[in-house]
Amino acid sequence: MTTDSGETFLLDLPRPVQLAEGDGLKCDDGTFILVSAKAEPCLRLRADAPATLARIAWAIGNRHAPIQVLADALITPADPVLAEMAAGLGAEVEMVDLPFEPDPGAYHGTAGHGHDHGHHH
Numbered sequence: 001m002t003t004d005s006g007e008t009f010l011l012d013l014p015r016p017v018q019l020a021e022g023d024g025l026k027c028d029d030g031t032f033i034l035v036s037a038k039a040e041p042c043l044r045l046r047a048d049a050p051a052t053l054a055r056i057a058w059a060i061g062n063r064h065a066p067i068q069v070l071a072d073a074l075i076t077p078a079d080p081v082l083a084e085m086a087a088g089l090g091a092e093v094e095m096v097d098l099p100f101e102p103d104p105g106a107y108h109g110t111a112g113h114g115h116d117h118g119h120h121h
Helices: 050-062 080-088
Strands: 024-026 032-034 039-046 074-077 092-099
Touching: 039 050, 039 080, 050 074, 050 080, 074 080, 080 092
Parallel strands: none
Antiparallel strands: 024 032, 039 074, 039 092
16 A cells, blocks of 8 residues: 555555544554545435435445445445436436545445345355
């Protein structure tokens, strides 16, 4: 990985964790690295009714796509298929570049989540 100042480092954690904006990494030499999310192409999805946003969130989750839930919008990585689907469900779709911090969901980023959906991942 690379810091904003261009220093490279190896992040080798004993188990997977989701790092969030503002977290810190303590280095072997005692220094700290502040975690900051880099802006990336995303879709910001808004709707007139909370129930519409809930249906859109369900549809995105049903496709196992990552999502960030805000009070008034949903954020997901830029994907034309998701954009078309969300628009078809009533979303106002906006392309934006912003830091994306997806919700870890019920399984908190585990590789396998212990149940069968009847389809392959």
